[in-house]
Amino acid sequence: MAVSRLPLIAGNWKMNLDHLQAVAFVQKLHWTLKDAKHEEDSVEVAVFPPFTDIRTVQTLLDADKIAFALGGQDLSTKDSGAYTGEISGAFLKQLDCRYVIIGHSERREYHAETDEVVAAKVEAALRHGLAPVICVGETAEDLEKHGAAAVPVAQLEVALDGVASDADVVVAYEPVWAIGSGQAATPQQAQDVCAKLREVVAAKLGAEAAERTRILYGGSVKSGNIAGFMREPDVDGALVGGASLVTDEFAAIIRYQKHVGV
Numbered sequence: 001m002a003v004s005r006l007p008l009i010a011g012n013w014k015m016n017l018d019h020l021q022a023v024a025f026v027q028k029l030h031w032t033l034k035d036a037k038h039e040e041d042s043v044e045v046a047v048f049p050p051f052t053d054i055r056t057v058q059t060l061l062d063a064d065k066i067a068f069a070l071g072g073q074d075l076s077t078k079d080s081g082a083y084t085g086e087i088s089g090a091f092l093k094q095l096d097c098r099y100v101i102i103g104h105s106e107r108r109e110y111h112a113e114t115d116e117v118v119a120a121k122v123e124a125a126l127r128h129g130l131a132p133v134i135c136v137g138e139t140a141e142d143l144e145k146h147g148a149a150a151v152p153v154a155q156l157e158v159a160l161d162g163v164a165s166d167a168d169v170v171v172a173y174e175p176v177w178a179i180g181s182g183q184a185a186t187p188q189q190a191q192d193v194c195a196k197l198r199e200v201v202a203a204k205l206g207a208e209a210a211e212r213t214r215i216l217y218g219g220s221v222k223s224g225n226i227a228g229f230m231r232e233p234d235v236d237g238a239l240v241g242g243a244s245l246v247t248d249e250f251a252a253i254i255r256y257q258k259h260v261g262v
């Protein structure tokens with residue numbers, strides 16, 4: 001089933017690495033992965049730097065012909081205008097971003113982003129030709145009260161409202177309790193929720209979209225546990241936080257893909 005979906009390993013740097021550190025990091029990652037270059041068609045690698053790094057990283061990827069995709073960590077619901085501090089999807093697109101993370105739990109928690117705001121951002125991303133990486137996930141309290149799937153399923157239903165069936169979207173299941181905690185979900189837990197999320201994609205966007213849409217797992221992904229997640233039929237990659245900042249770790253997560261040649 002996963003055969004037709006190109007695995008995506010995405011590094012969400014969050015508020016880490018300034019533009020100088022970003023250059024050093026990307027160069028080192030590229031160098032570390034070089035041996036496996038001939039297999040790069042077996043996995044897509046994406047990095048999500050802070051906004052202030054994006055131009056610098058774009059220039060480097062372009063100059064050195066490095067095949068990493070680039071994405072923003074957020075975007076505005078608006079396209080332009082008097083919105084101090086906001087970043088338009090149009091600006092990200094101009095800098096060759098392919099993706100934008102939307103609805104990360106840290107945005108939901110620290111910036112009070114509601115499901116409706118997330119839906120408006122998904123619409124904005126698609127309007128500008130960016131593929132939204134829609135993050136959903138339950139807190140520890142949600143898990144205890146409602147089980148694992150109820151909250152992420154409800155979040156995704158709202159996020160996909162009004163999205164066209166041919167839209168290019170990525171879904172990331174990130175249980176909040178697993179983020180930065182060192183306590184990842186088990187592969188089976190991830191599979192169970194990702195399968196339900198695929199059903200939501202099918203219900204909202206149709207069977208063809210469900211078949212091609214990549215669903216990632218995120219939350220304490222490391223080189224030591226990536227294999228278990230990637231064996232699951234409905235897990236098509238990973239959204240990696242902390243381990244995406246450590247070259248050897250991130251390279252090992254990517255290389256796992258390359259070696260299995262999915």
Ligand SMILES: O=C(CO)COP(=O)(O)O
Nearest residue numbers: 012179180219220241242
């Ligand atoms: O939030 C995450 C990625 O978006 C996951 O973070 P960690 O990999 O540090 O748990």
